[in-house]
Amino acid sequence: MKRLIAFLAVALISGCTGADFVSLGPTSDAVQTVAVRNGDVTIAAPSGFCIDTSISKIDSGFIVLGGCDVLTKGKMFGPINNAILVVSVSQNRADALAGTKRLASMAGDDGVLDSKYAEGVSLVHLSSGGDEYIPGGEPKYWQGVATVNGYLVLMSAYSEPGGTASKASGGNLILNLAQTIRLNSPFRMLPKPPKMRPI
Secondary structure (H helix, E strand, C coil): CHHHHHHHHHHHHHHCCHHHHHCCCCCCCEECEEEECCCCEEEECCCCEEEECCCCEHHHCEEEEEEHHHHCCCCCCCCCCCEEEEEEEEEEECCCCCCHHHHHHHHCHHHEEEEEEECCEEEEEECCCHHHCCCCCCCCEEEEEEEECCEEEEEEEEECCCCHHHCHHHHHHHHHHHHHHHHHCCCCCCCCCCCCCCC
């Protein structure tokens, strides 16, 4: 459990900083899907989003997504949603999913605006911290965690002030992201636990 908490606590800050998000803009390195963890998990962008491979750290399982219209200078587009999505996939397979109480405990009771469990995803809406990753952005942000082929997938949604991250739609965005990741990831059998032997 300590390893799980440690992963959740440092997954984002170990991947990038607020300065990295400032550079999120037009790029030729925008794609719809990338495979991580030796192909066990496929990060697939929800409608209207693209993956910015120029600032993502694919080998580390750290992926940043932004609006396709912005990243491709209008060459690709979809529903306009001015938000930034960040995904971090654990290095090893996990034996349990972090619940909403565990996610909420990381921020402290005063920092949690809402929490719920839906469609296999634990979600929390946090009152502050989002502007640390997007300078001048919305302090409120959403965070969710799910498992895909046994890997923990931590997802976060940030936005401009008053944007998606401040509303319930930010949680729905994470649910959509989790669903697209699951639908696009190959099925992998989880390793069986070792048999107990008599002493």
